[in-house]
Amino acid sequence: MPKSPERPARTLNDIRPGRRARIRRHLARGAVRQRLMDLGLMPNVEVILVRSAPLGDPIELKLEATSLTLRRREASTIEIFDDE
């Protein structure tokens, strides 16, 4: 459901290791958006935040059979649903 405009949407950057999230939409455009989608980060896909790197960034995500790593900067462009 559409969120109230004053509260910013939660992104993959906001969840803690071990938690699941369902992807709502991408804020990135062009090549970055395409890349994220190609790697399987499509809307409605469920991902687990496995861990963050020893220095806190980047993070590791797991979805279905794939493990991915991306920087927090990109993770904060991926909005997630609030329901989980």
Next chain:
Amino acid sequence: MNERNDLLVALAGQQNAGKSTLFNMLTGARQHVANYPGVTVDKKYGQYSDAEGVVRTVDLPGTYSLTSFSLEERVARDFLIQERPDVTINVVDGSNLHRSLHLTLQILEMELPVVLALNMMDVAEGRGLEIDQAALSTRLGLPVVRTVGRKGEGRAPLRTAIRALAAADKPQTTEFPVTYGPLEPDLVALTQAIQTTPELTGMPARWLALKLLECDAQAATWVRERLEPAQAEPLLEQAAALSATFERNNGLDVSDHLVSCRERAVANLLDGVTTDPESGRPTLTDRIDRVLLNRLAAPAFLVLTVFLIYQIAIVWGYELTNYTWPILAKTRELIAGVLPEAGFLVDPYTRSMGLWLVDSANTLLNYVPIFLILFALIAMLEDSGYMARIAFILDKVLHRFGLHGQSTLPLILGGVFAGGCAVPGVMATKGIPDNRARMATILTVPFMNCLAKVPLYTLLLGIFFVEDKSLMMFYISTMTIVFALLVSKLLTKTVLRGEETSPFVMELPTYHLPTVSGVLRRAFERTWIYIKKVGTIVVAVAVVVFTLLQFPGIPEDRMAEFEQRGEAAVVAFERAMAGNAYQRLATAEHIGPLVNYYNDYKRAKLNASGAEGSRAVAARFERRNPEYYPLVSRPRGDKDARRANRHLRDLSSERKSIRREMKEARITSSLLGMIGRSMEPVTQFAGFDWKINVALLSSFAARESSVATLGVLFQQDEDQNASLEERMGAETKAGGATALLGTAIILFFALYPPCLATTVMIKVQTGSYKWMIFSIVFPTLLGLGVASAVYSIGLATGASGVAMMSWTYFSALTLLLILGFLGGRSGRNLRSTSVDSTETGEVRA
């Protein structure tokens, strides 16, 4: 049907699907690597023959998709569209079928005959995953072959499937596997428009229509290339209008819509085809990562890995060269034997130049065992999947200084600690997707400690820092990365500012046990590139340096002086030999060969090992010239022979000292010497005199030359038996040089421009002479600036060499920490407010 039926086959697939392994399995050893025209993407091709003819196979770059966003994808797509291979093998990871099929559908839309290779099925089956191959084949309408590339399984069925598909002349599928819902009417309209344009026949119409609706830049270019503007523009406008209308009506990007339609199609395709009982259960890779990527343990494992590489490749590899060096030395002796014999004072040019070339090549080939081991270990890291984890662990640090997680491999190859080579290092930057980070990596890899820098460091430490050797060695081996990070930060903030960047989004592949053949293949390939690239350039440059050192030659008056002394020595020998039983050998025709014989014998004796080797040398020389032999063997009781031997020794040592002085005179008056002297006004601030300038200049050709040139300049004297350390130490110290000079040279050498072979590789990788020249000029200025500052400050304050080194080291380290800390603060700010993230996303649009 004709007799021979040759085929063109392309391998396409996503990264980490085991495509290269399958390619190796399919084609065997006959492979070549070239570049796709105009870009630095490798084009790997190979071939095999079967009963019907030759099958030429091309390994396309691994791509997740076929858009025009990345270079690899454009290259792969171009090849499929332009070359229209007879068969395309789509290699998919059997354990990751869902994601892989997105690419399969895109290839099918290009209307190409496709064989699906279900690869890595051992991993999939090991996890209990079952795939109904027959059902998958029917639903997709293409042949499906089960393969395990790593174990060589599935080669024959794959080859059979290729032939069967090539023989069937009707298109595989009439029905397109994906329907695009509300976009379908637009798609059909545009497809018809394309089909009715004769200039576009041969292009897959529906695929082109999809690309035009997606507003794909490259597809538009193709249309403009093939059509007159009057025809092209209406078509493109039609596509743009349809696309805009669709987006307005559906509130959705066309490309997003395509992806979600494909996603639905894949889900339908796989429904009932795969069963995965263990889905969601932790895999072996998950369990390994729980340990290796544990927050606290990860750095420890990383340090251990790096230490092991260093210990095995550099330390043990160096020991291995003790066994391989004699082979190279023997080769030199053989070649020396073939070349025209040495003259009494002046050697024929063919001889001196020939030996110069052999020596240059040998110093280089000496590193081959080290590189073989190093490259094999690195191939193991890559194939196992750990290399991607290293990038994951280190990305934050590297990124803060403008580099990238994937800069790790180039930096390791370049020699982070001690030992490596910048040529393969620069070459390995190919894999870095972020262009700015890639450029920064290319320009900082040469600051690493390449193997050839080590001899000069060792020499300088032996002269100036005997007591502080280990402290200095610690500084030298760790300051490289400190300097590299600082330089990278500086370049990223200045000259590289405008370069394109892209995010760090990467797959962490499943762990695999590397295969022996895969590792060896890569190790030999990379070593061969090193030999070829470095070898040709170094030999070419050796000729130039040789010429610069030879010409214009010794001034006439001095030459006359040397000749006079030479004659005097010969006359003295003849006089001393008067009345000796061997007097007949003291004539003009014998003296030259006799002295060479004497020297060869002495050297052979020195190199011979044990009593047996010594006897063998004796026998060889007796055979070579029985007449001269008594003069070198000094048989018991033959007083005349012993006396003659003594005179011969005097003559030989006088000849040696004349030749040595001639060498110095030649270098002093040579072109290179003149250049070195002309640089003194600038380099004096760093304390460098012309001899050091000459050594540093010649090291531009190849690092190892610096020590060799210094050896010549500081007068090699075999009889004195003083090492280069002692000689250079005595001479420079006599001239007032201190450890401060040593520090200045070390710092300059650490920051010195890459060797010529590396700069050529930089040209290849950046595709521009501008960056190649920059990579030479910038480090020279930087190195000279730092060395001059350190030398001048040290001179003014009276600080010792070690003290200045410590100051420099800790200042650089402090600067590094400050920059790292500042970068970290701004990074946190950005993250704490997720409102920013919306903007970040929009900015990239």
